[in-house]
Amino acid sequence: MYRFKPELRIPGPVPVPDAVSLRMAQPMINHRGKVFKERFPHVLSRLQPLFGTKNPIYMITGSGTSGMEAAVSNLVSPQTPVLCLVGGFFGKRWADLCQAYQGNVHVLEFSWDGGIDPNRVSDYLAQHPEIEVIFVVHNESSTAVLNDIxxxxxxxxxxxxxxxxxxxxxxxxxxxxxxxxxxDVVISASQKCLMTPPGTAFISVSSRAREYMEKCTSSRYYFDIRKYEQFVEKGETPFTPNINNVFALEEALNMIEAEGLDNVFARHRLMRDMMRAGAQAVGLELLVADKDASPTVTGVKYPNADNFRTRIREQYGVEFAGGQGPHAGRIFRVGHMGYATPLDVLVALAVLEIDAGKFGEATRAAEQVMNQ
Ligand SMILES: Cc1ncc(COP(=O)(O)O)c(C=O)c1O
Known part of the structure; x- marks a missing residue:
């Protein structure tokens, strides 16, 4: 129903602004030509404030997991002692990747409904001086937790x-x-808060990590950071990049810069608080406590969550995400990241309250948060 205007409220990919889509319709250019060489380094440098770094940023054509694999393949040699902090599906992906590269993988498990406890991390490290690399997820999309990195x-x-x-x-x-x-290494991807289509990953590397990479003996080719480093100096990527996503990112960064990064963050916090207040107002329980709550995605407990999701998708064209791992079928997740506004949260809550027969209750609670 209403497939001509789907309401995509999942934690990525997110709706792409029209201005960004239009920029992608530009004629293709040569990725070894003058125009790309001029524009590409500038786009990467505009990402630096988002990463909070002066370190170089490299772009890989691939999904977010390609950025994760780039990190692992450049750092983890067979038997390298690594520590993966696992409190959700994507933390577990770090551990799976490190296994794939035959690291000596230590896993510190945390419950899948809260943040990573830094005290447990420090205790573990005190007992394991041999650990060389720690892997962690900042915003665990599967549990809607923002960890305190x-x-x-x-x-x-x-x-x-x-x-x-x-x-x-x-x-x-x-x-x-x-x-x-x-x-030491931060990775990200195009299809979430950066408001661009999937297909591009970004990785930034500290000088300490860069030095450490030299001793890594794992086989790597497409993901060899040294290749990206060599080419970025020429304003290029080692392999044919996702050129249209670079155009897209230019426009998305225009939008982010025009709003101002602090305002962007404040908008995300507001959407989080509205979503949480609204869901609770119709009697639903949130997966995580306020202190751990993600500003980009909210997890809500719901019996037969997948039936509910199918119902609202078919009836209203609204798409929420399901639960992952132990939460499959027990929660739904609402994405409010990137190209999303408080109005989008009100729409999501309207569907929730209508379905629950509690008209006005969720949106009223959210509106109160908005006007506090
Ligand atoms: C926190 C996190 N890490 C990694 C990924 C993997 O990204 P991709 O599906 O683009 O490979 C995702 C995707 O949802 C994610 O949310």
Missing amino acids: EAISKARGNHDALLVVDAVSSLGGAPVEMDAWNL
Whole structure:
């Protein structure tokens, strides 16, 4: 129903603004030509404030997982002792990737309904001085948790381990301060808060991580960061890039810069608070506590969640995401990231309250948050 105007409220990919789509319709250009060489480095440098870094940023044509694999394949050699902090589906992906590269994988498990406890991280590291690299997810999209990466980074104390962060569903929606928080590798992707289509990953590497990469013995080719480094100096990528996504990103960055990064973050926090207040107002329980709540996605407990999702998709054209792992069928997730406004949250809540026969209750609660 209403497939001509789907209401995509999942945690990525997100709706793409018309201005961004139009920019993608530009004529194709030569990725080794003058125009690309002039524009590409500028686009990458405009991402630096979003990463909170002066470190170089590389673009990989691939989904977010390609950025994750680039990090692992350049850092994890067979038997490298690594620590994966797992509190959800994407934390587990770090562990799976490290296994695939035959690391000596230590996994610290956290419950899938809350944040990573930095104290447990520091205790573990104190007992395991051999750990060389830590992998963590900033915004765990599967549980709708925003982890405190600054605290996790500080939990290392004097431990030497590098810290690698998946910021796929936070970068551009919540502050990421790579330099101030002392992070070594940060990865992200195009289809979330960056408001562009899927197909592009970004990776930034600290000088300490770059040095460490030299001793990595894992086989790698497409994801070899040294290739990206060599080519970026010429304003190019080693392989044919997703050129249209570069055009798209230029326009998306125009929008982000015009709004101002702090305002972008404030909009995401407001949407979080509205969504949470609205869901609770119709008697639904949220998956995570306020202190851990993500500004880009909200998880709501719901019996037979998948039936509910099918119902609202068929009736209203509204698409919420399902639960993952232990939450499959038990929660739905509402994405409010990137090209999303408080009005979009009101629409999502309107569907929720209509379906529940509680007209006006969710939207009223959200509107109160908006006008506080
Ligand atoms: C936190 C997080 N990490 C990694 C990924 C993987 O990205 P992709 O599906 O683009 O490979 C996702 C995608 O939803 C994500 O939300």
